[in-house]
Amino acid sequence: IQIEDNDQNQPEQATIGHQYNRFLLLLLLDPCHLQQGELRLCFDFLVGLAGKAHITPATAETDATGRYVIDRLGEVPPYLFHPDCLDKLPQPRFALFDLSPVSKGLHKKLRQMERSEQGKPQAITKLTMHEATNLLARMLKSWHIRLKRDSERHSTSGEVMLWIGIDSIYTYLNGKSITTQLSDDEIDMTQLGGIQGDGGSPENHQISAVRTNQSRSGVALKIAKNSTNAPLVGELVLFSSHQQRKESDWKLGIVKRALSCNEELLDIGIQFILGNIEPITLRLANQQQTSEEVKDRPAIFIDQGHTHRSSLIVPKNFFVIGQEYRVEEMVPAPTITPLQLLETTAKFERYRIKSS
Known part of the structure; x- marks a missing residue:
């Protein structure tokens, strides 16, 4: 990330100390968990907050809340401070980074936004209010x-298969083929009649991975970096440890972490x-009331054993x-109405629904 000139247009922001605080705040967000585009948004937003953070010496009277130990030699990554470790923090090498004033201000701003008392900060105006x-x-x-x-993770191994993106998951669950062209590593997805896909975009395909635990x-996997060019954090994936179709082994999940292991491998963490799960096709129930045709879209229904707990995953900005939307696979076609947005990522949205 580069520091732009306009990031330093205020005298108090044009200092090494201010920008150092800004980078520390970004580092402590654990960027490998951020979704596509969020790293830059957070960095831009933090320029106005970094001045509230402070670097102080560690003492026995220091409150641990919101304070991280920083190593000025850079050999130890920042970690949460606890007074019991004070004797292991010789000065001036170790100091405390106090971000509690930053988080208090951010918490106040968040509550005001949730109560519609304040608009979105300038740095993140491109996001919807819910996303912000x-x-x-x-x-x-x-x-x-x-x-x-x-739940405890156990070390394991073996090759597994991943289907990435709603379109490829929908295709596979419906029994269609997704084949990898070994000669050029490109993916050839079977085109579905009436379904609006992404035109063979690189994130919608099947890849192999090695399970580590x-x-x-959830599960941790290692994948080859050249197997996909798409940002993975926030992506929907289907996981299976069997090469053949085995429904009992399917697990749906979200990529929560992506971290580079080396030049060739990427470590990803998936939360189930x-x-x-059931693939369905959705069609807007009252097409004649819209100015332009809304194409059918694939969706993944998640049955959690109770009507009020079931949900539906759909492409971003569809619902x-x-x-009301019709389920095309059923005759007569029932209707589904989205009631509440439960989760949103850069790739999909998950809704609580009402069916009739």
Whole structure:
């Protein structure tokens, strides 16, 4: 990331200390978990907040909240401060980075946005209000909560298959073929009549991966960097440890982390979405009321065993809250109405729905 000249148009921002704070705040967001485009958005947004952070010496009276240990020699990455480790922090090599004033201001801004008392910050105006509040909430979470896994991961190995993107998952679940052309590493997806796809875009395909560890809630994989050119964090994937079709082994998930291992391999972390999955085709119920034709779109229905817990994953910006859509596979075709947006990424949206 480059520091633009207009990022330093205020005298207090045109200092090494201010920009150092800005980079530390960005680093502590754990950028390998950020979705496509969010790294730059966060960096632009943080230029106005970095001046509120402080670097202070560590003392026995220091409150641990919102403070990270930083190594001025750069040999140890920042980590959350705890007073018990004070004797292991010789000065001046180690100091504390206090971001609590930053997070307090950000928390206040977030609450005002949620209550519609304040608009979006200038740096993230390109996002919708829901996307903006979601991003700010995740920033606060990254700074203050180091999540622990809710289930133990076990080391494992073996080749597995991944289907990336709603279109390729829909295609595979419907029994269509997705074949890899070994000669040039390009993917040839079977085109579906009436379905608006991405025209063979590189993120919609099947790739192989090597599993390194797995738990009830997720899996860690290594994939070849040249197997996909698309940003993966926030992408929907279907995971299977069998080469042949085996429905009981299918697991739907979201890529939560992508980290470079070396020049050839990428380490990705996938969080599973629990529930039985079913591909469906959606059509706007009242086409005649729209000025232009809305094409049929693939979707993934997630049945979690209860009507009020089931949800639907659709392509980004397809659903309109309150609008009715028909499920084309069923006769007579039932209608689905999106009620609540549960999750949004750069690639898809997940909704709570009402069916009739």
